[in-house]
Amino acid sequence: MTSDRSDPPRSAPGRVTSHDVAARAGVSQPTVSRVFSSDPKVSPDLAKRVRRAADELGYRPNRLARSLITGRSRTIGLVLAYLDNPFYAEAIAHLSTALEARGYHIMVRIASNLAEEVDGVVDDMVDHQVDGIILASVSMSNALTGRLRDAKIPFVLFNRGQEDLSLATVTSANFDGGRRAAHFLAAGGHTRIAHVSGWQKSLNGRDRQAGFLAGLADNGLEPLDTIDSHYSRDIAAAATRELFKGSFRPDAIFAGNDHMAFAVIETLRYGLKLNVPGDVSVVGYDDVAMASWPSFDLTTLRQPARRMAESASTLLIDLIAGQAPDRNRIEIDSELIVRSSARIPPGWKRSHKPDNPRQKAATPTSRRPK
Amino acid sequence: MTSDRSDPPRSAPGRVTSHDVAARAGVSQPTVSRVFSSDPKVSPDLAKRVRRAADELGYRPNRLARSLITGRSRTIGLVLAYLDNPFYAEAIAHLSTALEARGYHIMVRIASNLAEEVDGVVDDMVDHQVDGIILASVSMSNALTGRLRDAKIPFVLFNRGQEDLSLATVTSANFDGGRRAAHFLAAGGHTRIAHVSGWQKSLNGRDRQAGFLAGLADNGLEPLDTIDSHYSRDIAAAATRELFKGSFRPDAIFAGNDHMAFAVIETLRYGLKLNVPGDVSVVGYDDVAMASWPSFDLTTLRQPARRMAESASTLLIDLIAGQAPDRNRIEIDSELIVRSSARIPPGWKRSHKPDNPRQKAATPTSRRPK
């Protein structure tokens, strides 16, 4: 006999709580709670009775109430700056999958890179009691960093390093990737190599550029020019036109990411009537899905979005659990994917296309009329 | 003198509650609550004192606790099936913005179109007490529909109609769009027109196809063929090859969305060595950002993602508020954007390019070394 008997269900109809289940199963509310938090300290037969009652009533635990008392919402906030770059769409998908597998949910917000806007968004997430935050491609103000520290909310920077070594970050090996791009172009015999770079106020952009310059230096080369194009299609296109204004024209361009590389290629082809890779070789960074499309067939450095998402998730969960991870700055190697947008040096081979199982299964259903 | 004085703050350090604020301001906890829910029934000077105390302590209301008692989480769930189609990336961004402006937050989940998986994802969201759900491009099982009805959780289908007229949906005018595609191609003098269609188990796909067929019929034409290509790039490519196997080849193809149209164009160009639009005209549906890229310069029907997102948000909020909206099936007109991937009939003009203000501001910073 429980105290629930005297409480008529006064809440919204259809809203069934652990008390209702308890009443029907003839047990106390804590017992119901124990069953649903898989607390071992409940006898098998009682547990069965509770589960049956729950099923009959269609009970599902209210995660808000649970979160309120445990202090953990099992929600993590995801802040994104760009969504026109498809790399981040892939990132969302992989992060969502990875975190879901770990029992977490994602709250997404788009914020421009203005520090002020990011701050507001993050504050909002804090109010929602997120357990942790992933900031993809957004910069952090020092004020914000401090506030998150105070609030003891762990966060991970995804694809955006930061000078501050105490911040947890997951990136690809940007310096190394930039260097390998340079080596590849140098091996291809290019000598007038320009860089349409990522935003130089982001560490990603700087590291790729620094690696690229180092790679050129390894081969006794200097860049023809480097132009900060802010990860923007339009600016990258303008930069490309700029590069070809003078008489000393590039024979190769390394772009700070694929998104800009596409703009570079199109400006070369359709604006300047040049041939890629005949006249100019182009190399990108990311290997988004479109990079393998025949229109671009872009040679690029693959950032493994899935592995990066896995790493970021694991890292963040560790931080939430209070475990100091072995490393809080994770760099994933990026692989050079050789396609046809850049001259292939002797001895190098085109990367084989990944076989797509769906393609074989593609048996479209056709109907010829009549 | 309040009862708070006797309660030492025993919760996690840094966790400041309305009780703490109350104690410091010398008022009761309900008064603090009233100030932060902008309840008018609190005198100005007290309110000021409370706000000051809150600022000094860095207090921010716990939205979980608030939600628990109000029964409204101000969170809405967003379920997506595809993210490789950039239309949905745009949709996320616009939905996020629109709902944020209305004071809501978004919980995102990717679910394949398997009914079972969608059900699980939605159940999960219900547990999280979302106030409403937007299902983008995913189908609903009848069981799920019923359960959401029972749980009294409103939902809106975004870009995916449903036969059941009682379900709230926001789509573009798919039938009309399909018909206009047909009219355009017919006006261009094409006679052997094929359709690489969207998934025929989705109403979107069927409506576009039906409109397309009606539009051909308006011109006394019949389709050369229609092939269900499931919104898949690979299947669309296979379908295109299939269409060109025989001797009676299409002179125009209408694709069920841009994502497939790109695959069609590339298969024509790089697989079949045909010219677009010289040999074959191609029309798409969506007008994603890439459609305006010079590589494709795709003639297509623009689904205004922003307006659709606004409508879906408004509709859902109305449903949550319990107001029966005037219409629960919203169709947004889609505009034909004439570019160069399809022959332009006499008398028609290419749609002017939207002027991009950023392009003018693009003054890349260059540095020539040395």
Added chain:
DNA sequence: TTGGTCTGAGAATACGTATTCTCATGGAAT
């Protein structure tokens, strides 16, 4: 048989806020 440990489940409480209830105060109306 008695004492002690262990097990399982109910009672009580906590989480942080919103809301209802209650009541003191003060001004207006008579």
Added chain:
DNA sequence: ATTCCATGAGAATACGTATTCTCAGACCAA
């Protein structure tokens, strides 16, 4: 001056669950 209502704020309670505390009974050893 007395009654009445409006106003504003504190006391009490609720939201739905997890957790701590408590205790009855079972079981074993002596």
